[in-house]
């Protein structure tokens with residue numbers, strides 16, 4: 001499965017939430033969208049899911065343009081920060097619901113629910129209700145519910161933000177384990193650069209609706225293309241030292257030493 005976004009631009013009134021975004025998400029990779037609040041990450045996920053139509057550009061799944069295809073027919077699985085589990089159903093019923101609605105046979109449903117419950121270590125929770133679960137357990141149930149669907153792509157919007165630090169580390173390991181099993185792209189939104197660097201196979205750094213750089217965590221860390229990426233990525237953040245710009249030929253200064261800092 002390959003999911004691509006090509007030249008995606010999206011306005012909300014005067015606000016340009018996305019500005020000519022081009023990305024390619026491939027099988028078996030966790031692709032992190034990293035950027036500050038309001039940079040357009042969630043909007044991009046919603047465009048991929050079909051919950052929003054872009055003003056310009058295309059969403060392409062396995063070579064086919066899916067603009068205009070309703071969300072229900074795009075076969076995407078979304079995992080949000082509020083897990084949106086149905087409180088009146090058991091964990092088992094929550095995980096099984098989508099398959100049940102699609103008319104999957106009961107034996108097949110049972111086999112899938114139990115298999116995924118084993119991977120995510122929630123077998124002992126299957127007959128509890130969401131209100132009886134801790135945040136970490138509820139988060140695993142939400143992941144399990146997404147995993148049984150065999151989607152073309154997983155879209156995850158800060159799914160771990162409600163967890164405490166220790167649980168978050170464990171949950172990241174679970175998402176990595178999940179990646180080994182599902183073999184479709186996982187697009188993962190976060191504003192937390194530690195999460196991005198530890199989870200992402202590839203990371204796109206976004207700001208103000210634009211993608212500033214795409215690379216592996218190491219590439220972004222070692223060779224940031226601009227000051228925004230350099231200061232946003234890495235912990236502790238990189239120090240940026242103003243440099244006086246000289247022209248390369250003739251030794252004459254292109255800027256007075258007290259003036260231009262040499263970077264944007």
Ligand SMILES: Nc1ncnc2c1ncn2[C@@H]1O[C@H](COP(=O)(O)OP(=O)(O)OP(=O)(O)O)[C@@H](O)[C@H]1O
Nearest residue numbers: 012015017035036037038039040041042043044191
């Ligand atoms: N439904 C909407 N109506 C109007 N403006 C919107 C709407 N959704 C998003 N925006 C604006 O579009 C821009 C991008 O928002 P988006 O939610 O995609 O950012 P984000 O990077 O996901 O932020 P956060 O990390 O805070 O969720 C913001 O300026 C936001 O105010």
